Amino acid sequence: MSALLQTEALDKHYGGLHVTAGVSLALEEGEIHCLIGPNGAGKSTLFKLILGAVLPSGGRILYAGEDITNLKPFQRIRRGMSVKFQVPGIFQALTVRQNLAIALQHHLARAHLDREIDRLLEFLGLHAAGLQRASELSHGQKQWLEIGMAVALKPRLLLLDEPTAGMSPDETHATGELVRSLNRAGVTVLAVEHDMEFVRQVAQRVSVLHLGRIFAQGSMQEIVADERVAEIYFGETRYD
Secondary structure (H helix, E strand, O other): OOEEEEEEEEEEEEOOEEEEEEEEEEEEOOOEEEEEOOOOOOHHHHHHHHHOOOOOOEEEEEEOOEEOOOOOHHHHHHOOEEEEOOOOOOOOOOEHHHHHHHHHOOOOOHHHHHHHHHHHHHHHOOHHHOOOEHHHOOHHHHHHHHHHHHHOOOOOEEEEEOOOOOOOHHHHHHHHHHHHHHHHOOOEEEEEOOOHHHHHHHOOEEEEEEOOEEEEEEOHHHHHOOHHHHHHHHOOOOOO
8 A cells, every 4th residue: 555645744833832743644545544632632733734724834745645735625625635524514404415416516417416316325324315404314414414425526535523423322333334335435534533432443543643743553452552542542441
């Protein structure tokens, strides 16, 4: 495998406060990589730097070998990146089908639109809800709809910001299976997540961020066995 996304000594500071400090992270093509860490570790800032929502104070970001450090978010999306934020950004007053149509309308011929929407609804487990208003969906269904909108354009890299926040255990597991299916279809995934059962279910590699730096990295088994990680993140709780 080769690195699809790479950050090199990525730094973001506001005055004397270093939110990320020299973060070097490589995301391999075809993997599911989870980013975890305690509150205030810098996860959200690193996510925004990768997306281009904020610009770094130092370092650089490479995507498919191209330096994208100073590109705007829409330019990164055009290169095959897509994002699903923690709070669903769906159109509540529109139907589920209409939401997916909006995501697809400028990128697919009208003759093929209904077929692709049907395919996405089936994949998301939302086929029976296609004509419902998005506002009528459960919280988990809203999250799945936004994942569908994010992957409608068949991205090469999908960024997920706490995709299971507020979900029941069953919804969390279903989301994990959805992510694994996307990965099997060729999508590389970087997920910021707090739910350790979800991380255990999907992650092929895990990076732990602490005080703006990469603190530990490895498989889930290696991370939970690391006593240093247990101290800063897991406390007394073990996930063996």
